[in-house]
Amino acid sequence: MYNHASSIPTYSLEQSGGRNNLFDIRLADGTYREHPSIFLTPHRKDFYMLVLVETGSSRHWVDMQPYTLKPDTFYFTAPHQVHVKEEAEPMQGIVLCFTDVFLSTALQQQLKQLPVLQNPDNGHELLLTREDTEYLRDTMLRMVHEHQLRPDWHNTMLQAYLHVLLIYLSRLYTEQFTVPNRQPDRVLLKKFLHLLEVNYTRHHEVAAYAGLLNITAGHLGDVIKAQSGKSAIEHIHARVLLEARRLLFYTDHSIKEIAFALGFEDASYFNRFFKRGYQQTPLAFRTASRKMYH
Incomplete structure (x- = not known):
C-alpha cells in the first residue's frame, strides 16, 4: 500500500493546502489541496484539524485505527497523531485547521484545556444528530464567511466563533467518550x-x-x-x-x-x-x- 519510511514526516498547515500556517477554514468541494505524497503516506500534521463531513466515504487511518467517513459525522485530530488516507474519494463538508500559535493569546490558551483538544480518550470521530449538524454547519459557515471577506476585527470574530465551536464539540466529546462520574475539576x-x-x-x-x-x-x-x-x-x-x-x-x-x-x-x-x-x-x-x- 505504501513504503514505510525511515521516519514519520510532519507537515505544516501551509504545506497541507492552507492559506497560511496559523488558521484556515474552507468548504470541501470534492477536490484535494494536498499533494498525494502527503495524504497517501503516513504523516503527522502540526495543527489541529476538525472536519464536518456532509457526504463522502474515504477510508483513512488515524493512529492505526481505520475509519470510513460517514455523512453527518465530525472528525478531529491533534498535532501528534499519525494519518494515512487510504482512498482519496471526494468529500463534501467543511474543514477547519488551526495551530497552537493561533491559540497563543491568554483567552485562547484556555481552549487548549477543553476535552476535544486534550482528547484524553484518543478519539477521532463524533456522531451527530440533525440538530448538532445544523448548529455546527451554521457556526462553521459563519467562520468561512469571516475568513473569506476579512472585515474589520475578523481575527477576533474568528476566535470567538472558534471558542463557541470547541465548547459545543467538547460537550459532545464528553457525552460520547468520557467515563461517567469523573470529577469535574481535573x-x-x-x-x-x-x-x-x-x-x-x-x-x-x-x-x-x-x-x-x-x-x-x-x-x-x-x-x-x-x-x-x-x-x-x-x-x-x-x-x-x-x-x-x-x-x-x-x-x-x-x-x-x-x-x-x-x-x-x-x-x-x-x-x-x-x-x-x-x-x-x-x-x-x-x-x-x-x-x-x-
Whole structure:
C-alpha cells in the first residue's frame, strides 16, 4: 500500500493546502489541496484539524485505527497523531485547521484545556444528530464567511466563533467518550497529561512527574486515579505504548532504534515492556498489524 519510511514526516498547515500556517477554514468541494505524497503516506500534521463531513466515504487511518467517513459525522485530530488516507474519494463538508500559535493569546490558551483538544480518550470521530449538524454547519459557515471577506476585527470574530465551536464539540466529546462520574475539576490531571506529552520519552516513572509537579508520588497517583479512572502509571505506559505502536507500524526503524527513541537503554527491556502491554512482542505486532493493513 505504501513504503514505510525511515521516519514519520510532519507537515505544516501551509504545506497541507492552507492559506497560511496559523488558521484556515474552507468548504470541501470534492477536490484535494494536498499533494498525494502527503495524504497517501503516513504523516503527522502540526495543527489541529476538525472536519464536518456532509457526504463522502474515504477510508483513512488515524493512529492505526481505520475509519470510513460517514455523512453527518465530525472528525478531529491533534498535532501528534499519525494519518494515512487510504482512498482519496471526494468529500463534501467543511474543514477547519488551526495551530497552537493561533491559540497563543491568554483567552485562547484556555481552549487548549477543553476535552476535544486534550482528547484524553484518543478519539477521532463524533456522531451527530440533525440538530448538532445544523448548529455546527451554521457556526462553521459563519467562520468561512469571516475568513473569506476579512472585515474589520475578523481575527477576533474568528476566535470567538472558534471558542463557541470547541465548547459545543467538547460537550459532545464528553457525552460520547468520557467515563461517567469523573470529577469535574481535573486541574492536576490536565497538568500531568501535559507534562506526560512533553516528557514520555524521558520519564517512565510516576515519581519523576510528581517531582515536576512538586508533590509526592502517592498524592499524584491518588488524584489521577480519582480524576481519570486510571492510575498515573497506566497513563504513562499507555502513552509510551501508543508511540511504540506508531513507530512499529509506520516506520522501518529497528526494534533497538525504537526502544532508544522512547527512552529505553535496553532493547530487551523494551520487548518485555511491550509484551506486557500487548501480549505480543514488538516484532510480532509489526508483522501482524501490517498484514491487517494490507
